[in-house]
Amino acid sequence: MPDADLLNGELEITGRITTASNATFLATIADTVVVYKPIAGERALWDFPDGDLASREVAACLVSEAFGWNIVPRTWLRDGPLGAGMVQLWQDIDPDQDAVDLVESDAVPDEGWRRVFDGTDDQDRAVTLIHEDSPALRRMAVFDIVVNNADRKGDHVLAMADGHRHGVDHGLTFHVEHKLRTVLWGWLGEQLTADELAGIDGVCAQLDGNLGAALAELLTADEIEAFAARCERLRRDARFPAPHGEMPAVPWPLF
Ligand SMILES: Nc1ncnc2c1ncn2[C@@H]1O[C@H](COP(=O)(O)OP(=O)(O)O)[C@@H](O)[C@H]1O
Numbered sequence: 001m002p003d004a005d006l007l008n009g010e011l012e013i014t015g016r017i018t019t020a021s022n023a024t025f026l027a028t029i030a031d032t033v034v035v036y037k038p039i040a041g042e043r044a045l046w047d048f049p050d051g052d053l054a055s056r057e058v059a060a061c062l063v064s065e066a067f068g069w070n071i072v073p074r075t076w077l078r079d080g081p082l083g084a085g086m087v088q089l090w091q092d093i094d095p096d097q098d099a100v101d102l103v104e105s106d107a108v109p110d111e112g113w114r115r116v117f118d119g120t121d122d123q124d125r126a127v128t129l130i131h132e133d134s135p136a137l138r139r140m141a142v143f144d145i146v147v148n149n150a151d152r153k154g155d156h157v158l159a160m161a162d163g164h165r166h167g168v169d170h171g172l173t174f175h176v177e178h179k180l181r182t183v184l185w186g187w188l189g190e191q192l193t194a195d196e197l198a199g200i201d202g203v204c205a206q207l208d209g210n211l212g213a214a215l216a217e218l219l220t221a222d223e224i225e226a227f228a229a230r231c232e233r234l235r236r237d238a239r240f241p242a243p244h245g246e247m248p249a250v251p252w253p254l255f
């Protein structure tokens with residue numbers, strides 16, 4: 001929970017993030033720059049019927065905190081000039097880094113990157129979707145599996161100057177049905193590390209206490225049960241899963 005100033009201080013809209021599909025604004029609370037997404041600006045989604053997207057974003061942040069991996073920037077619910085919504089701390093990215101990239105297929109770097117798939121671009125060139133092979137991004141992929149993220153696009157991975165990676169835009173999470181749509185498939189079938197397994201254990205333990213109680217304010221009981229089951233399954237399998245089901249395994253557009 002943020003301090004009282006961030007909860008109650010005047011929120012002033014300073015711009016609109018025009019690439020965003022929903023009503024997503026840049027705003028300030030005193031000197032703190034935030035993203036503000038009013039619930040009233042959410043587009044209705046046929047495949048996410050329950051509740052609002054803002055609550056899912058906050059729930060995703062709570063799970064991120066339970067992992068202790070600082071994936072999701074601090075996110076909370078509060079009022080604003082366009083009504084109640086979610087607010088998230090703005091992160092200044094490094095414009096010279098990309099954790100996810102689409103490159104010409106003969107230019108895939110030899111080391112430090114994972115291939116997701118090959119295709120052709122609109123000029124018929126062979127291209128390959130790649131992402132970096134880093135502990136920070138692996139942690140994000142583990143997080144996405146358990147929250148059932150249906151929208152891990154390239155632009156929802158923020159590359160920070162120090163090498164850290166934040167994930168944003170978690171409105172399409174926690175569905176009871178399998179919805180995982182992500183660009184982070186590069187470790188498919190590989191074993192989770194001891195650190196990754198310990199992260200899942202920590203989340204499972206907290207689900208019986210504070211985390212479970214906090215999620216109950218944001219998600220349905222069925223969604224929380226499905227979340228717990230995904231955590232347990234991933235802990236048992238101890239491997240990055242392969243895509244399954246009838247839905248596409250990657251979001252579109254990819255970025
Ligand atoms: N907390 C943040 N810090 C920095 N950039 C952000 C943050 N949240 C979103 N963005 C940027 O704004 C874009 C749009 O935000 P996003 O959360 O994806 O909104 P929408 O739900 O409308 O798609 C993101 O792709 C990302 O580039």
Ligand SMILES: [Mg+2]
Nearest residue numbers: 020021156169
């Ligand atoms: Mg988005």
